[in-house]
Amino acid sequence: MLEFLAEIHFLSIPFLLGFLPFSVYLIPYILLSTEQGILNLQKFIFPASWKKFLFPLFLLSIYSIFSIASSTFNPTLFIKLGLWLILPTFLFTKNIIFSELTSSSTPNVGSGDKCSLRDWVGVLLLWLPIEFGALSGFDITFKPGLTIPALPFVAVIQGLYLFRILRNLPQIGYDFLWNFKDLKIAFLALFLLAFSLIPLGTQMGFIQFSFTPPSFGETVKLILGIYFLVAIPEELLFRGLIQNLLFKSFNGKVPWFLVLSTASIIFGFSHWNNFTPADIRYVFLASLAGLGYGFVYFKTGKTTISALVHCGVNFFWAICFPGTQG
Secondary structure, X not given: OHHXXXXXXXOOHHHHHHHHHHHHHHHHHHHOOOHHHHHHHHHHHOOOHHHHXXXXXXXXXXXXXXXXXXXXXXXXXXXXXXXXXHHHHHHOOOOOOOOOOOOOOOOOOOOOOOOOHHHHHHHHHHHHHHHOOOOOOOEEEEEOOEEEEOHHXXXXXXXXXXXHHHOOOOOOOOOOOOOHHHHHHHHHHHHHHHHHHHHHHHHOOOOOOOOOOOOHHHHHHHHHHHHHHHHHHHHHHHHHHHHHHHHHHHOOOOOHHHHHHHHHXXXXXXXXXXXXXXXXXXXXHHHHHHHHHHHHHHHHOOHHHHHHHHXXXXXXXXXXXXXXXX
């Protein structure tokens, strides 16, 4: 934002066309990390099924209004976004698993620790359009050539809305109430990952050390960009949803380490298309990193803490091995 302020006059029309939608998307991004915010939204939407569609339609309308105003509206992207936002809402609205709010009680909207096929279909509807680039171009535009990607923010909001509000899935762990124990686990995991992934990646010929010290401003921008645009969306999906649902699916019948390994392998193979041609070494190293992230989530119960480790790994990769991209 400060960088954009330096290029666009504050409160000018181009700045407001970017700043306002960014702010609107940021509000649920923050509020859905709080129990009170979740409870208030559930109480609002559950007296009537039609209200469950207001939130995705609101997210879609923000794109429509500001993309039209900035002359960047894309009808094809609008249709894709509409399907991505609304179809999963239909999936979680049918009153098979969920019951409506009665009187002033908290909505009984999920089956708790019981995992169903619908959960996995919901994960795929959330994930695959992003994975295969169907929603590319979903950006917040300040002016031509000056944009912020909107998809990582809205993907987090959509995931939380589907699984935390409609599904009421426990143990997603999306909150920023950290304590010293959480941070200690995170930094220990980052230390262990660094001293395992770097020698392995170097020995495999996948990475080559070439340290490029960034400036202070670049460091701050890189860390915040990685954390909010990459680490949190991926950790919410692969740890808060996929790993969480795997544990609920096996229900203690499989050792926890095997469940953790399965989630990590899925995470590793999600990186298969990051290189052209695909590089199995990247998949292997990403799976090992996923083990570390998954263990941090398993120990802390917080995807925002596993995202901190994820951010640390990606940050050191960016400044120490800049020749390797993926």
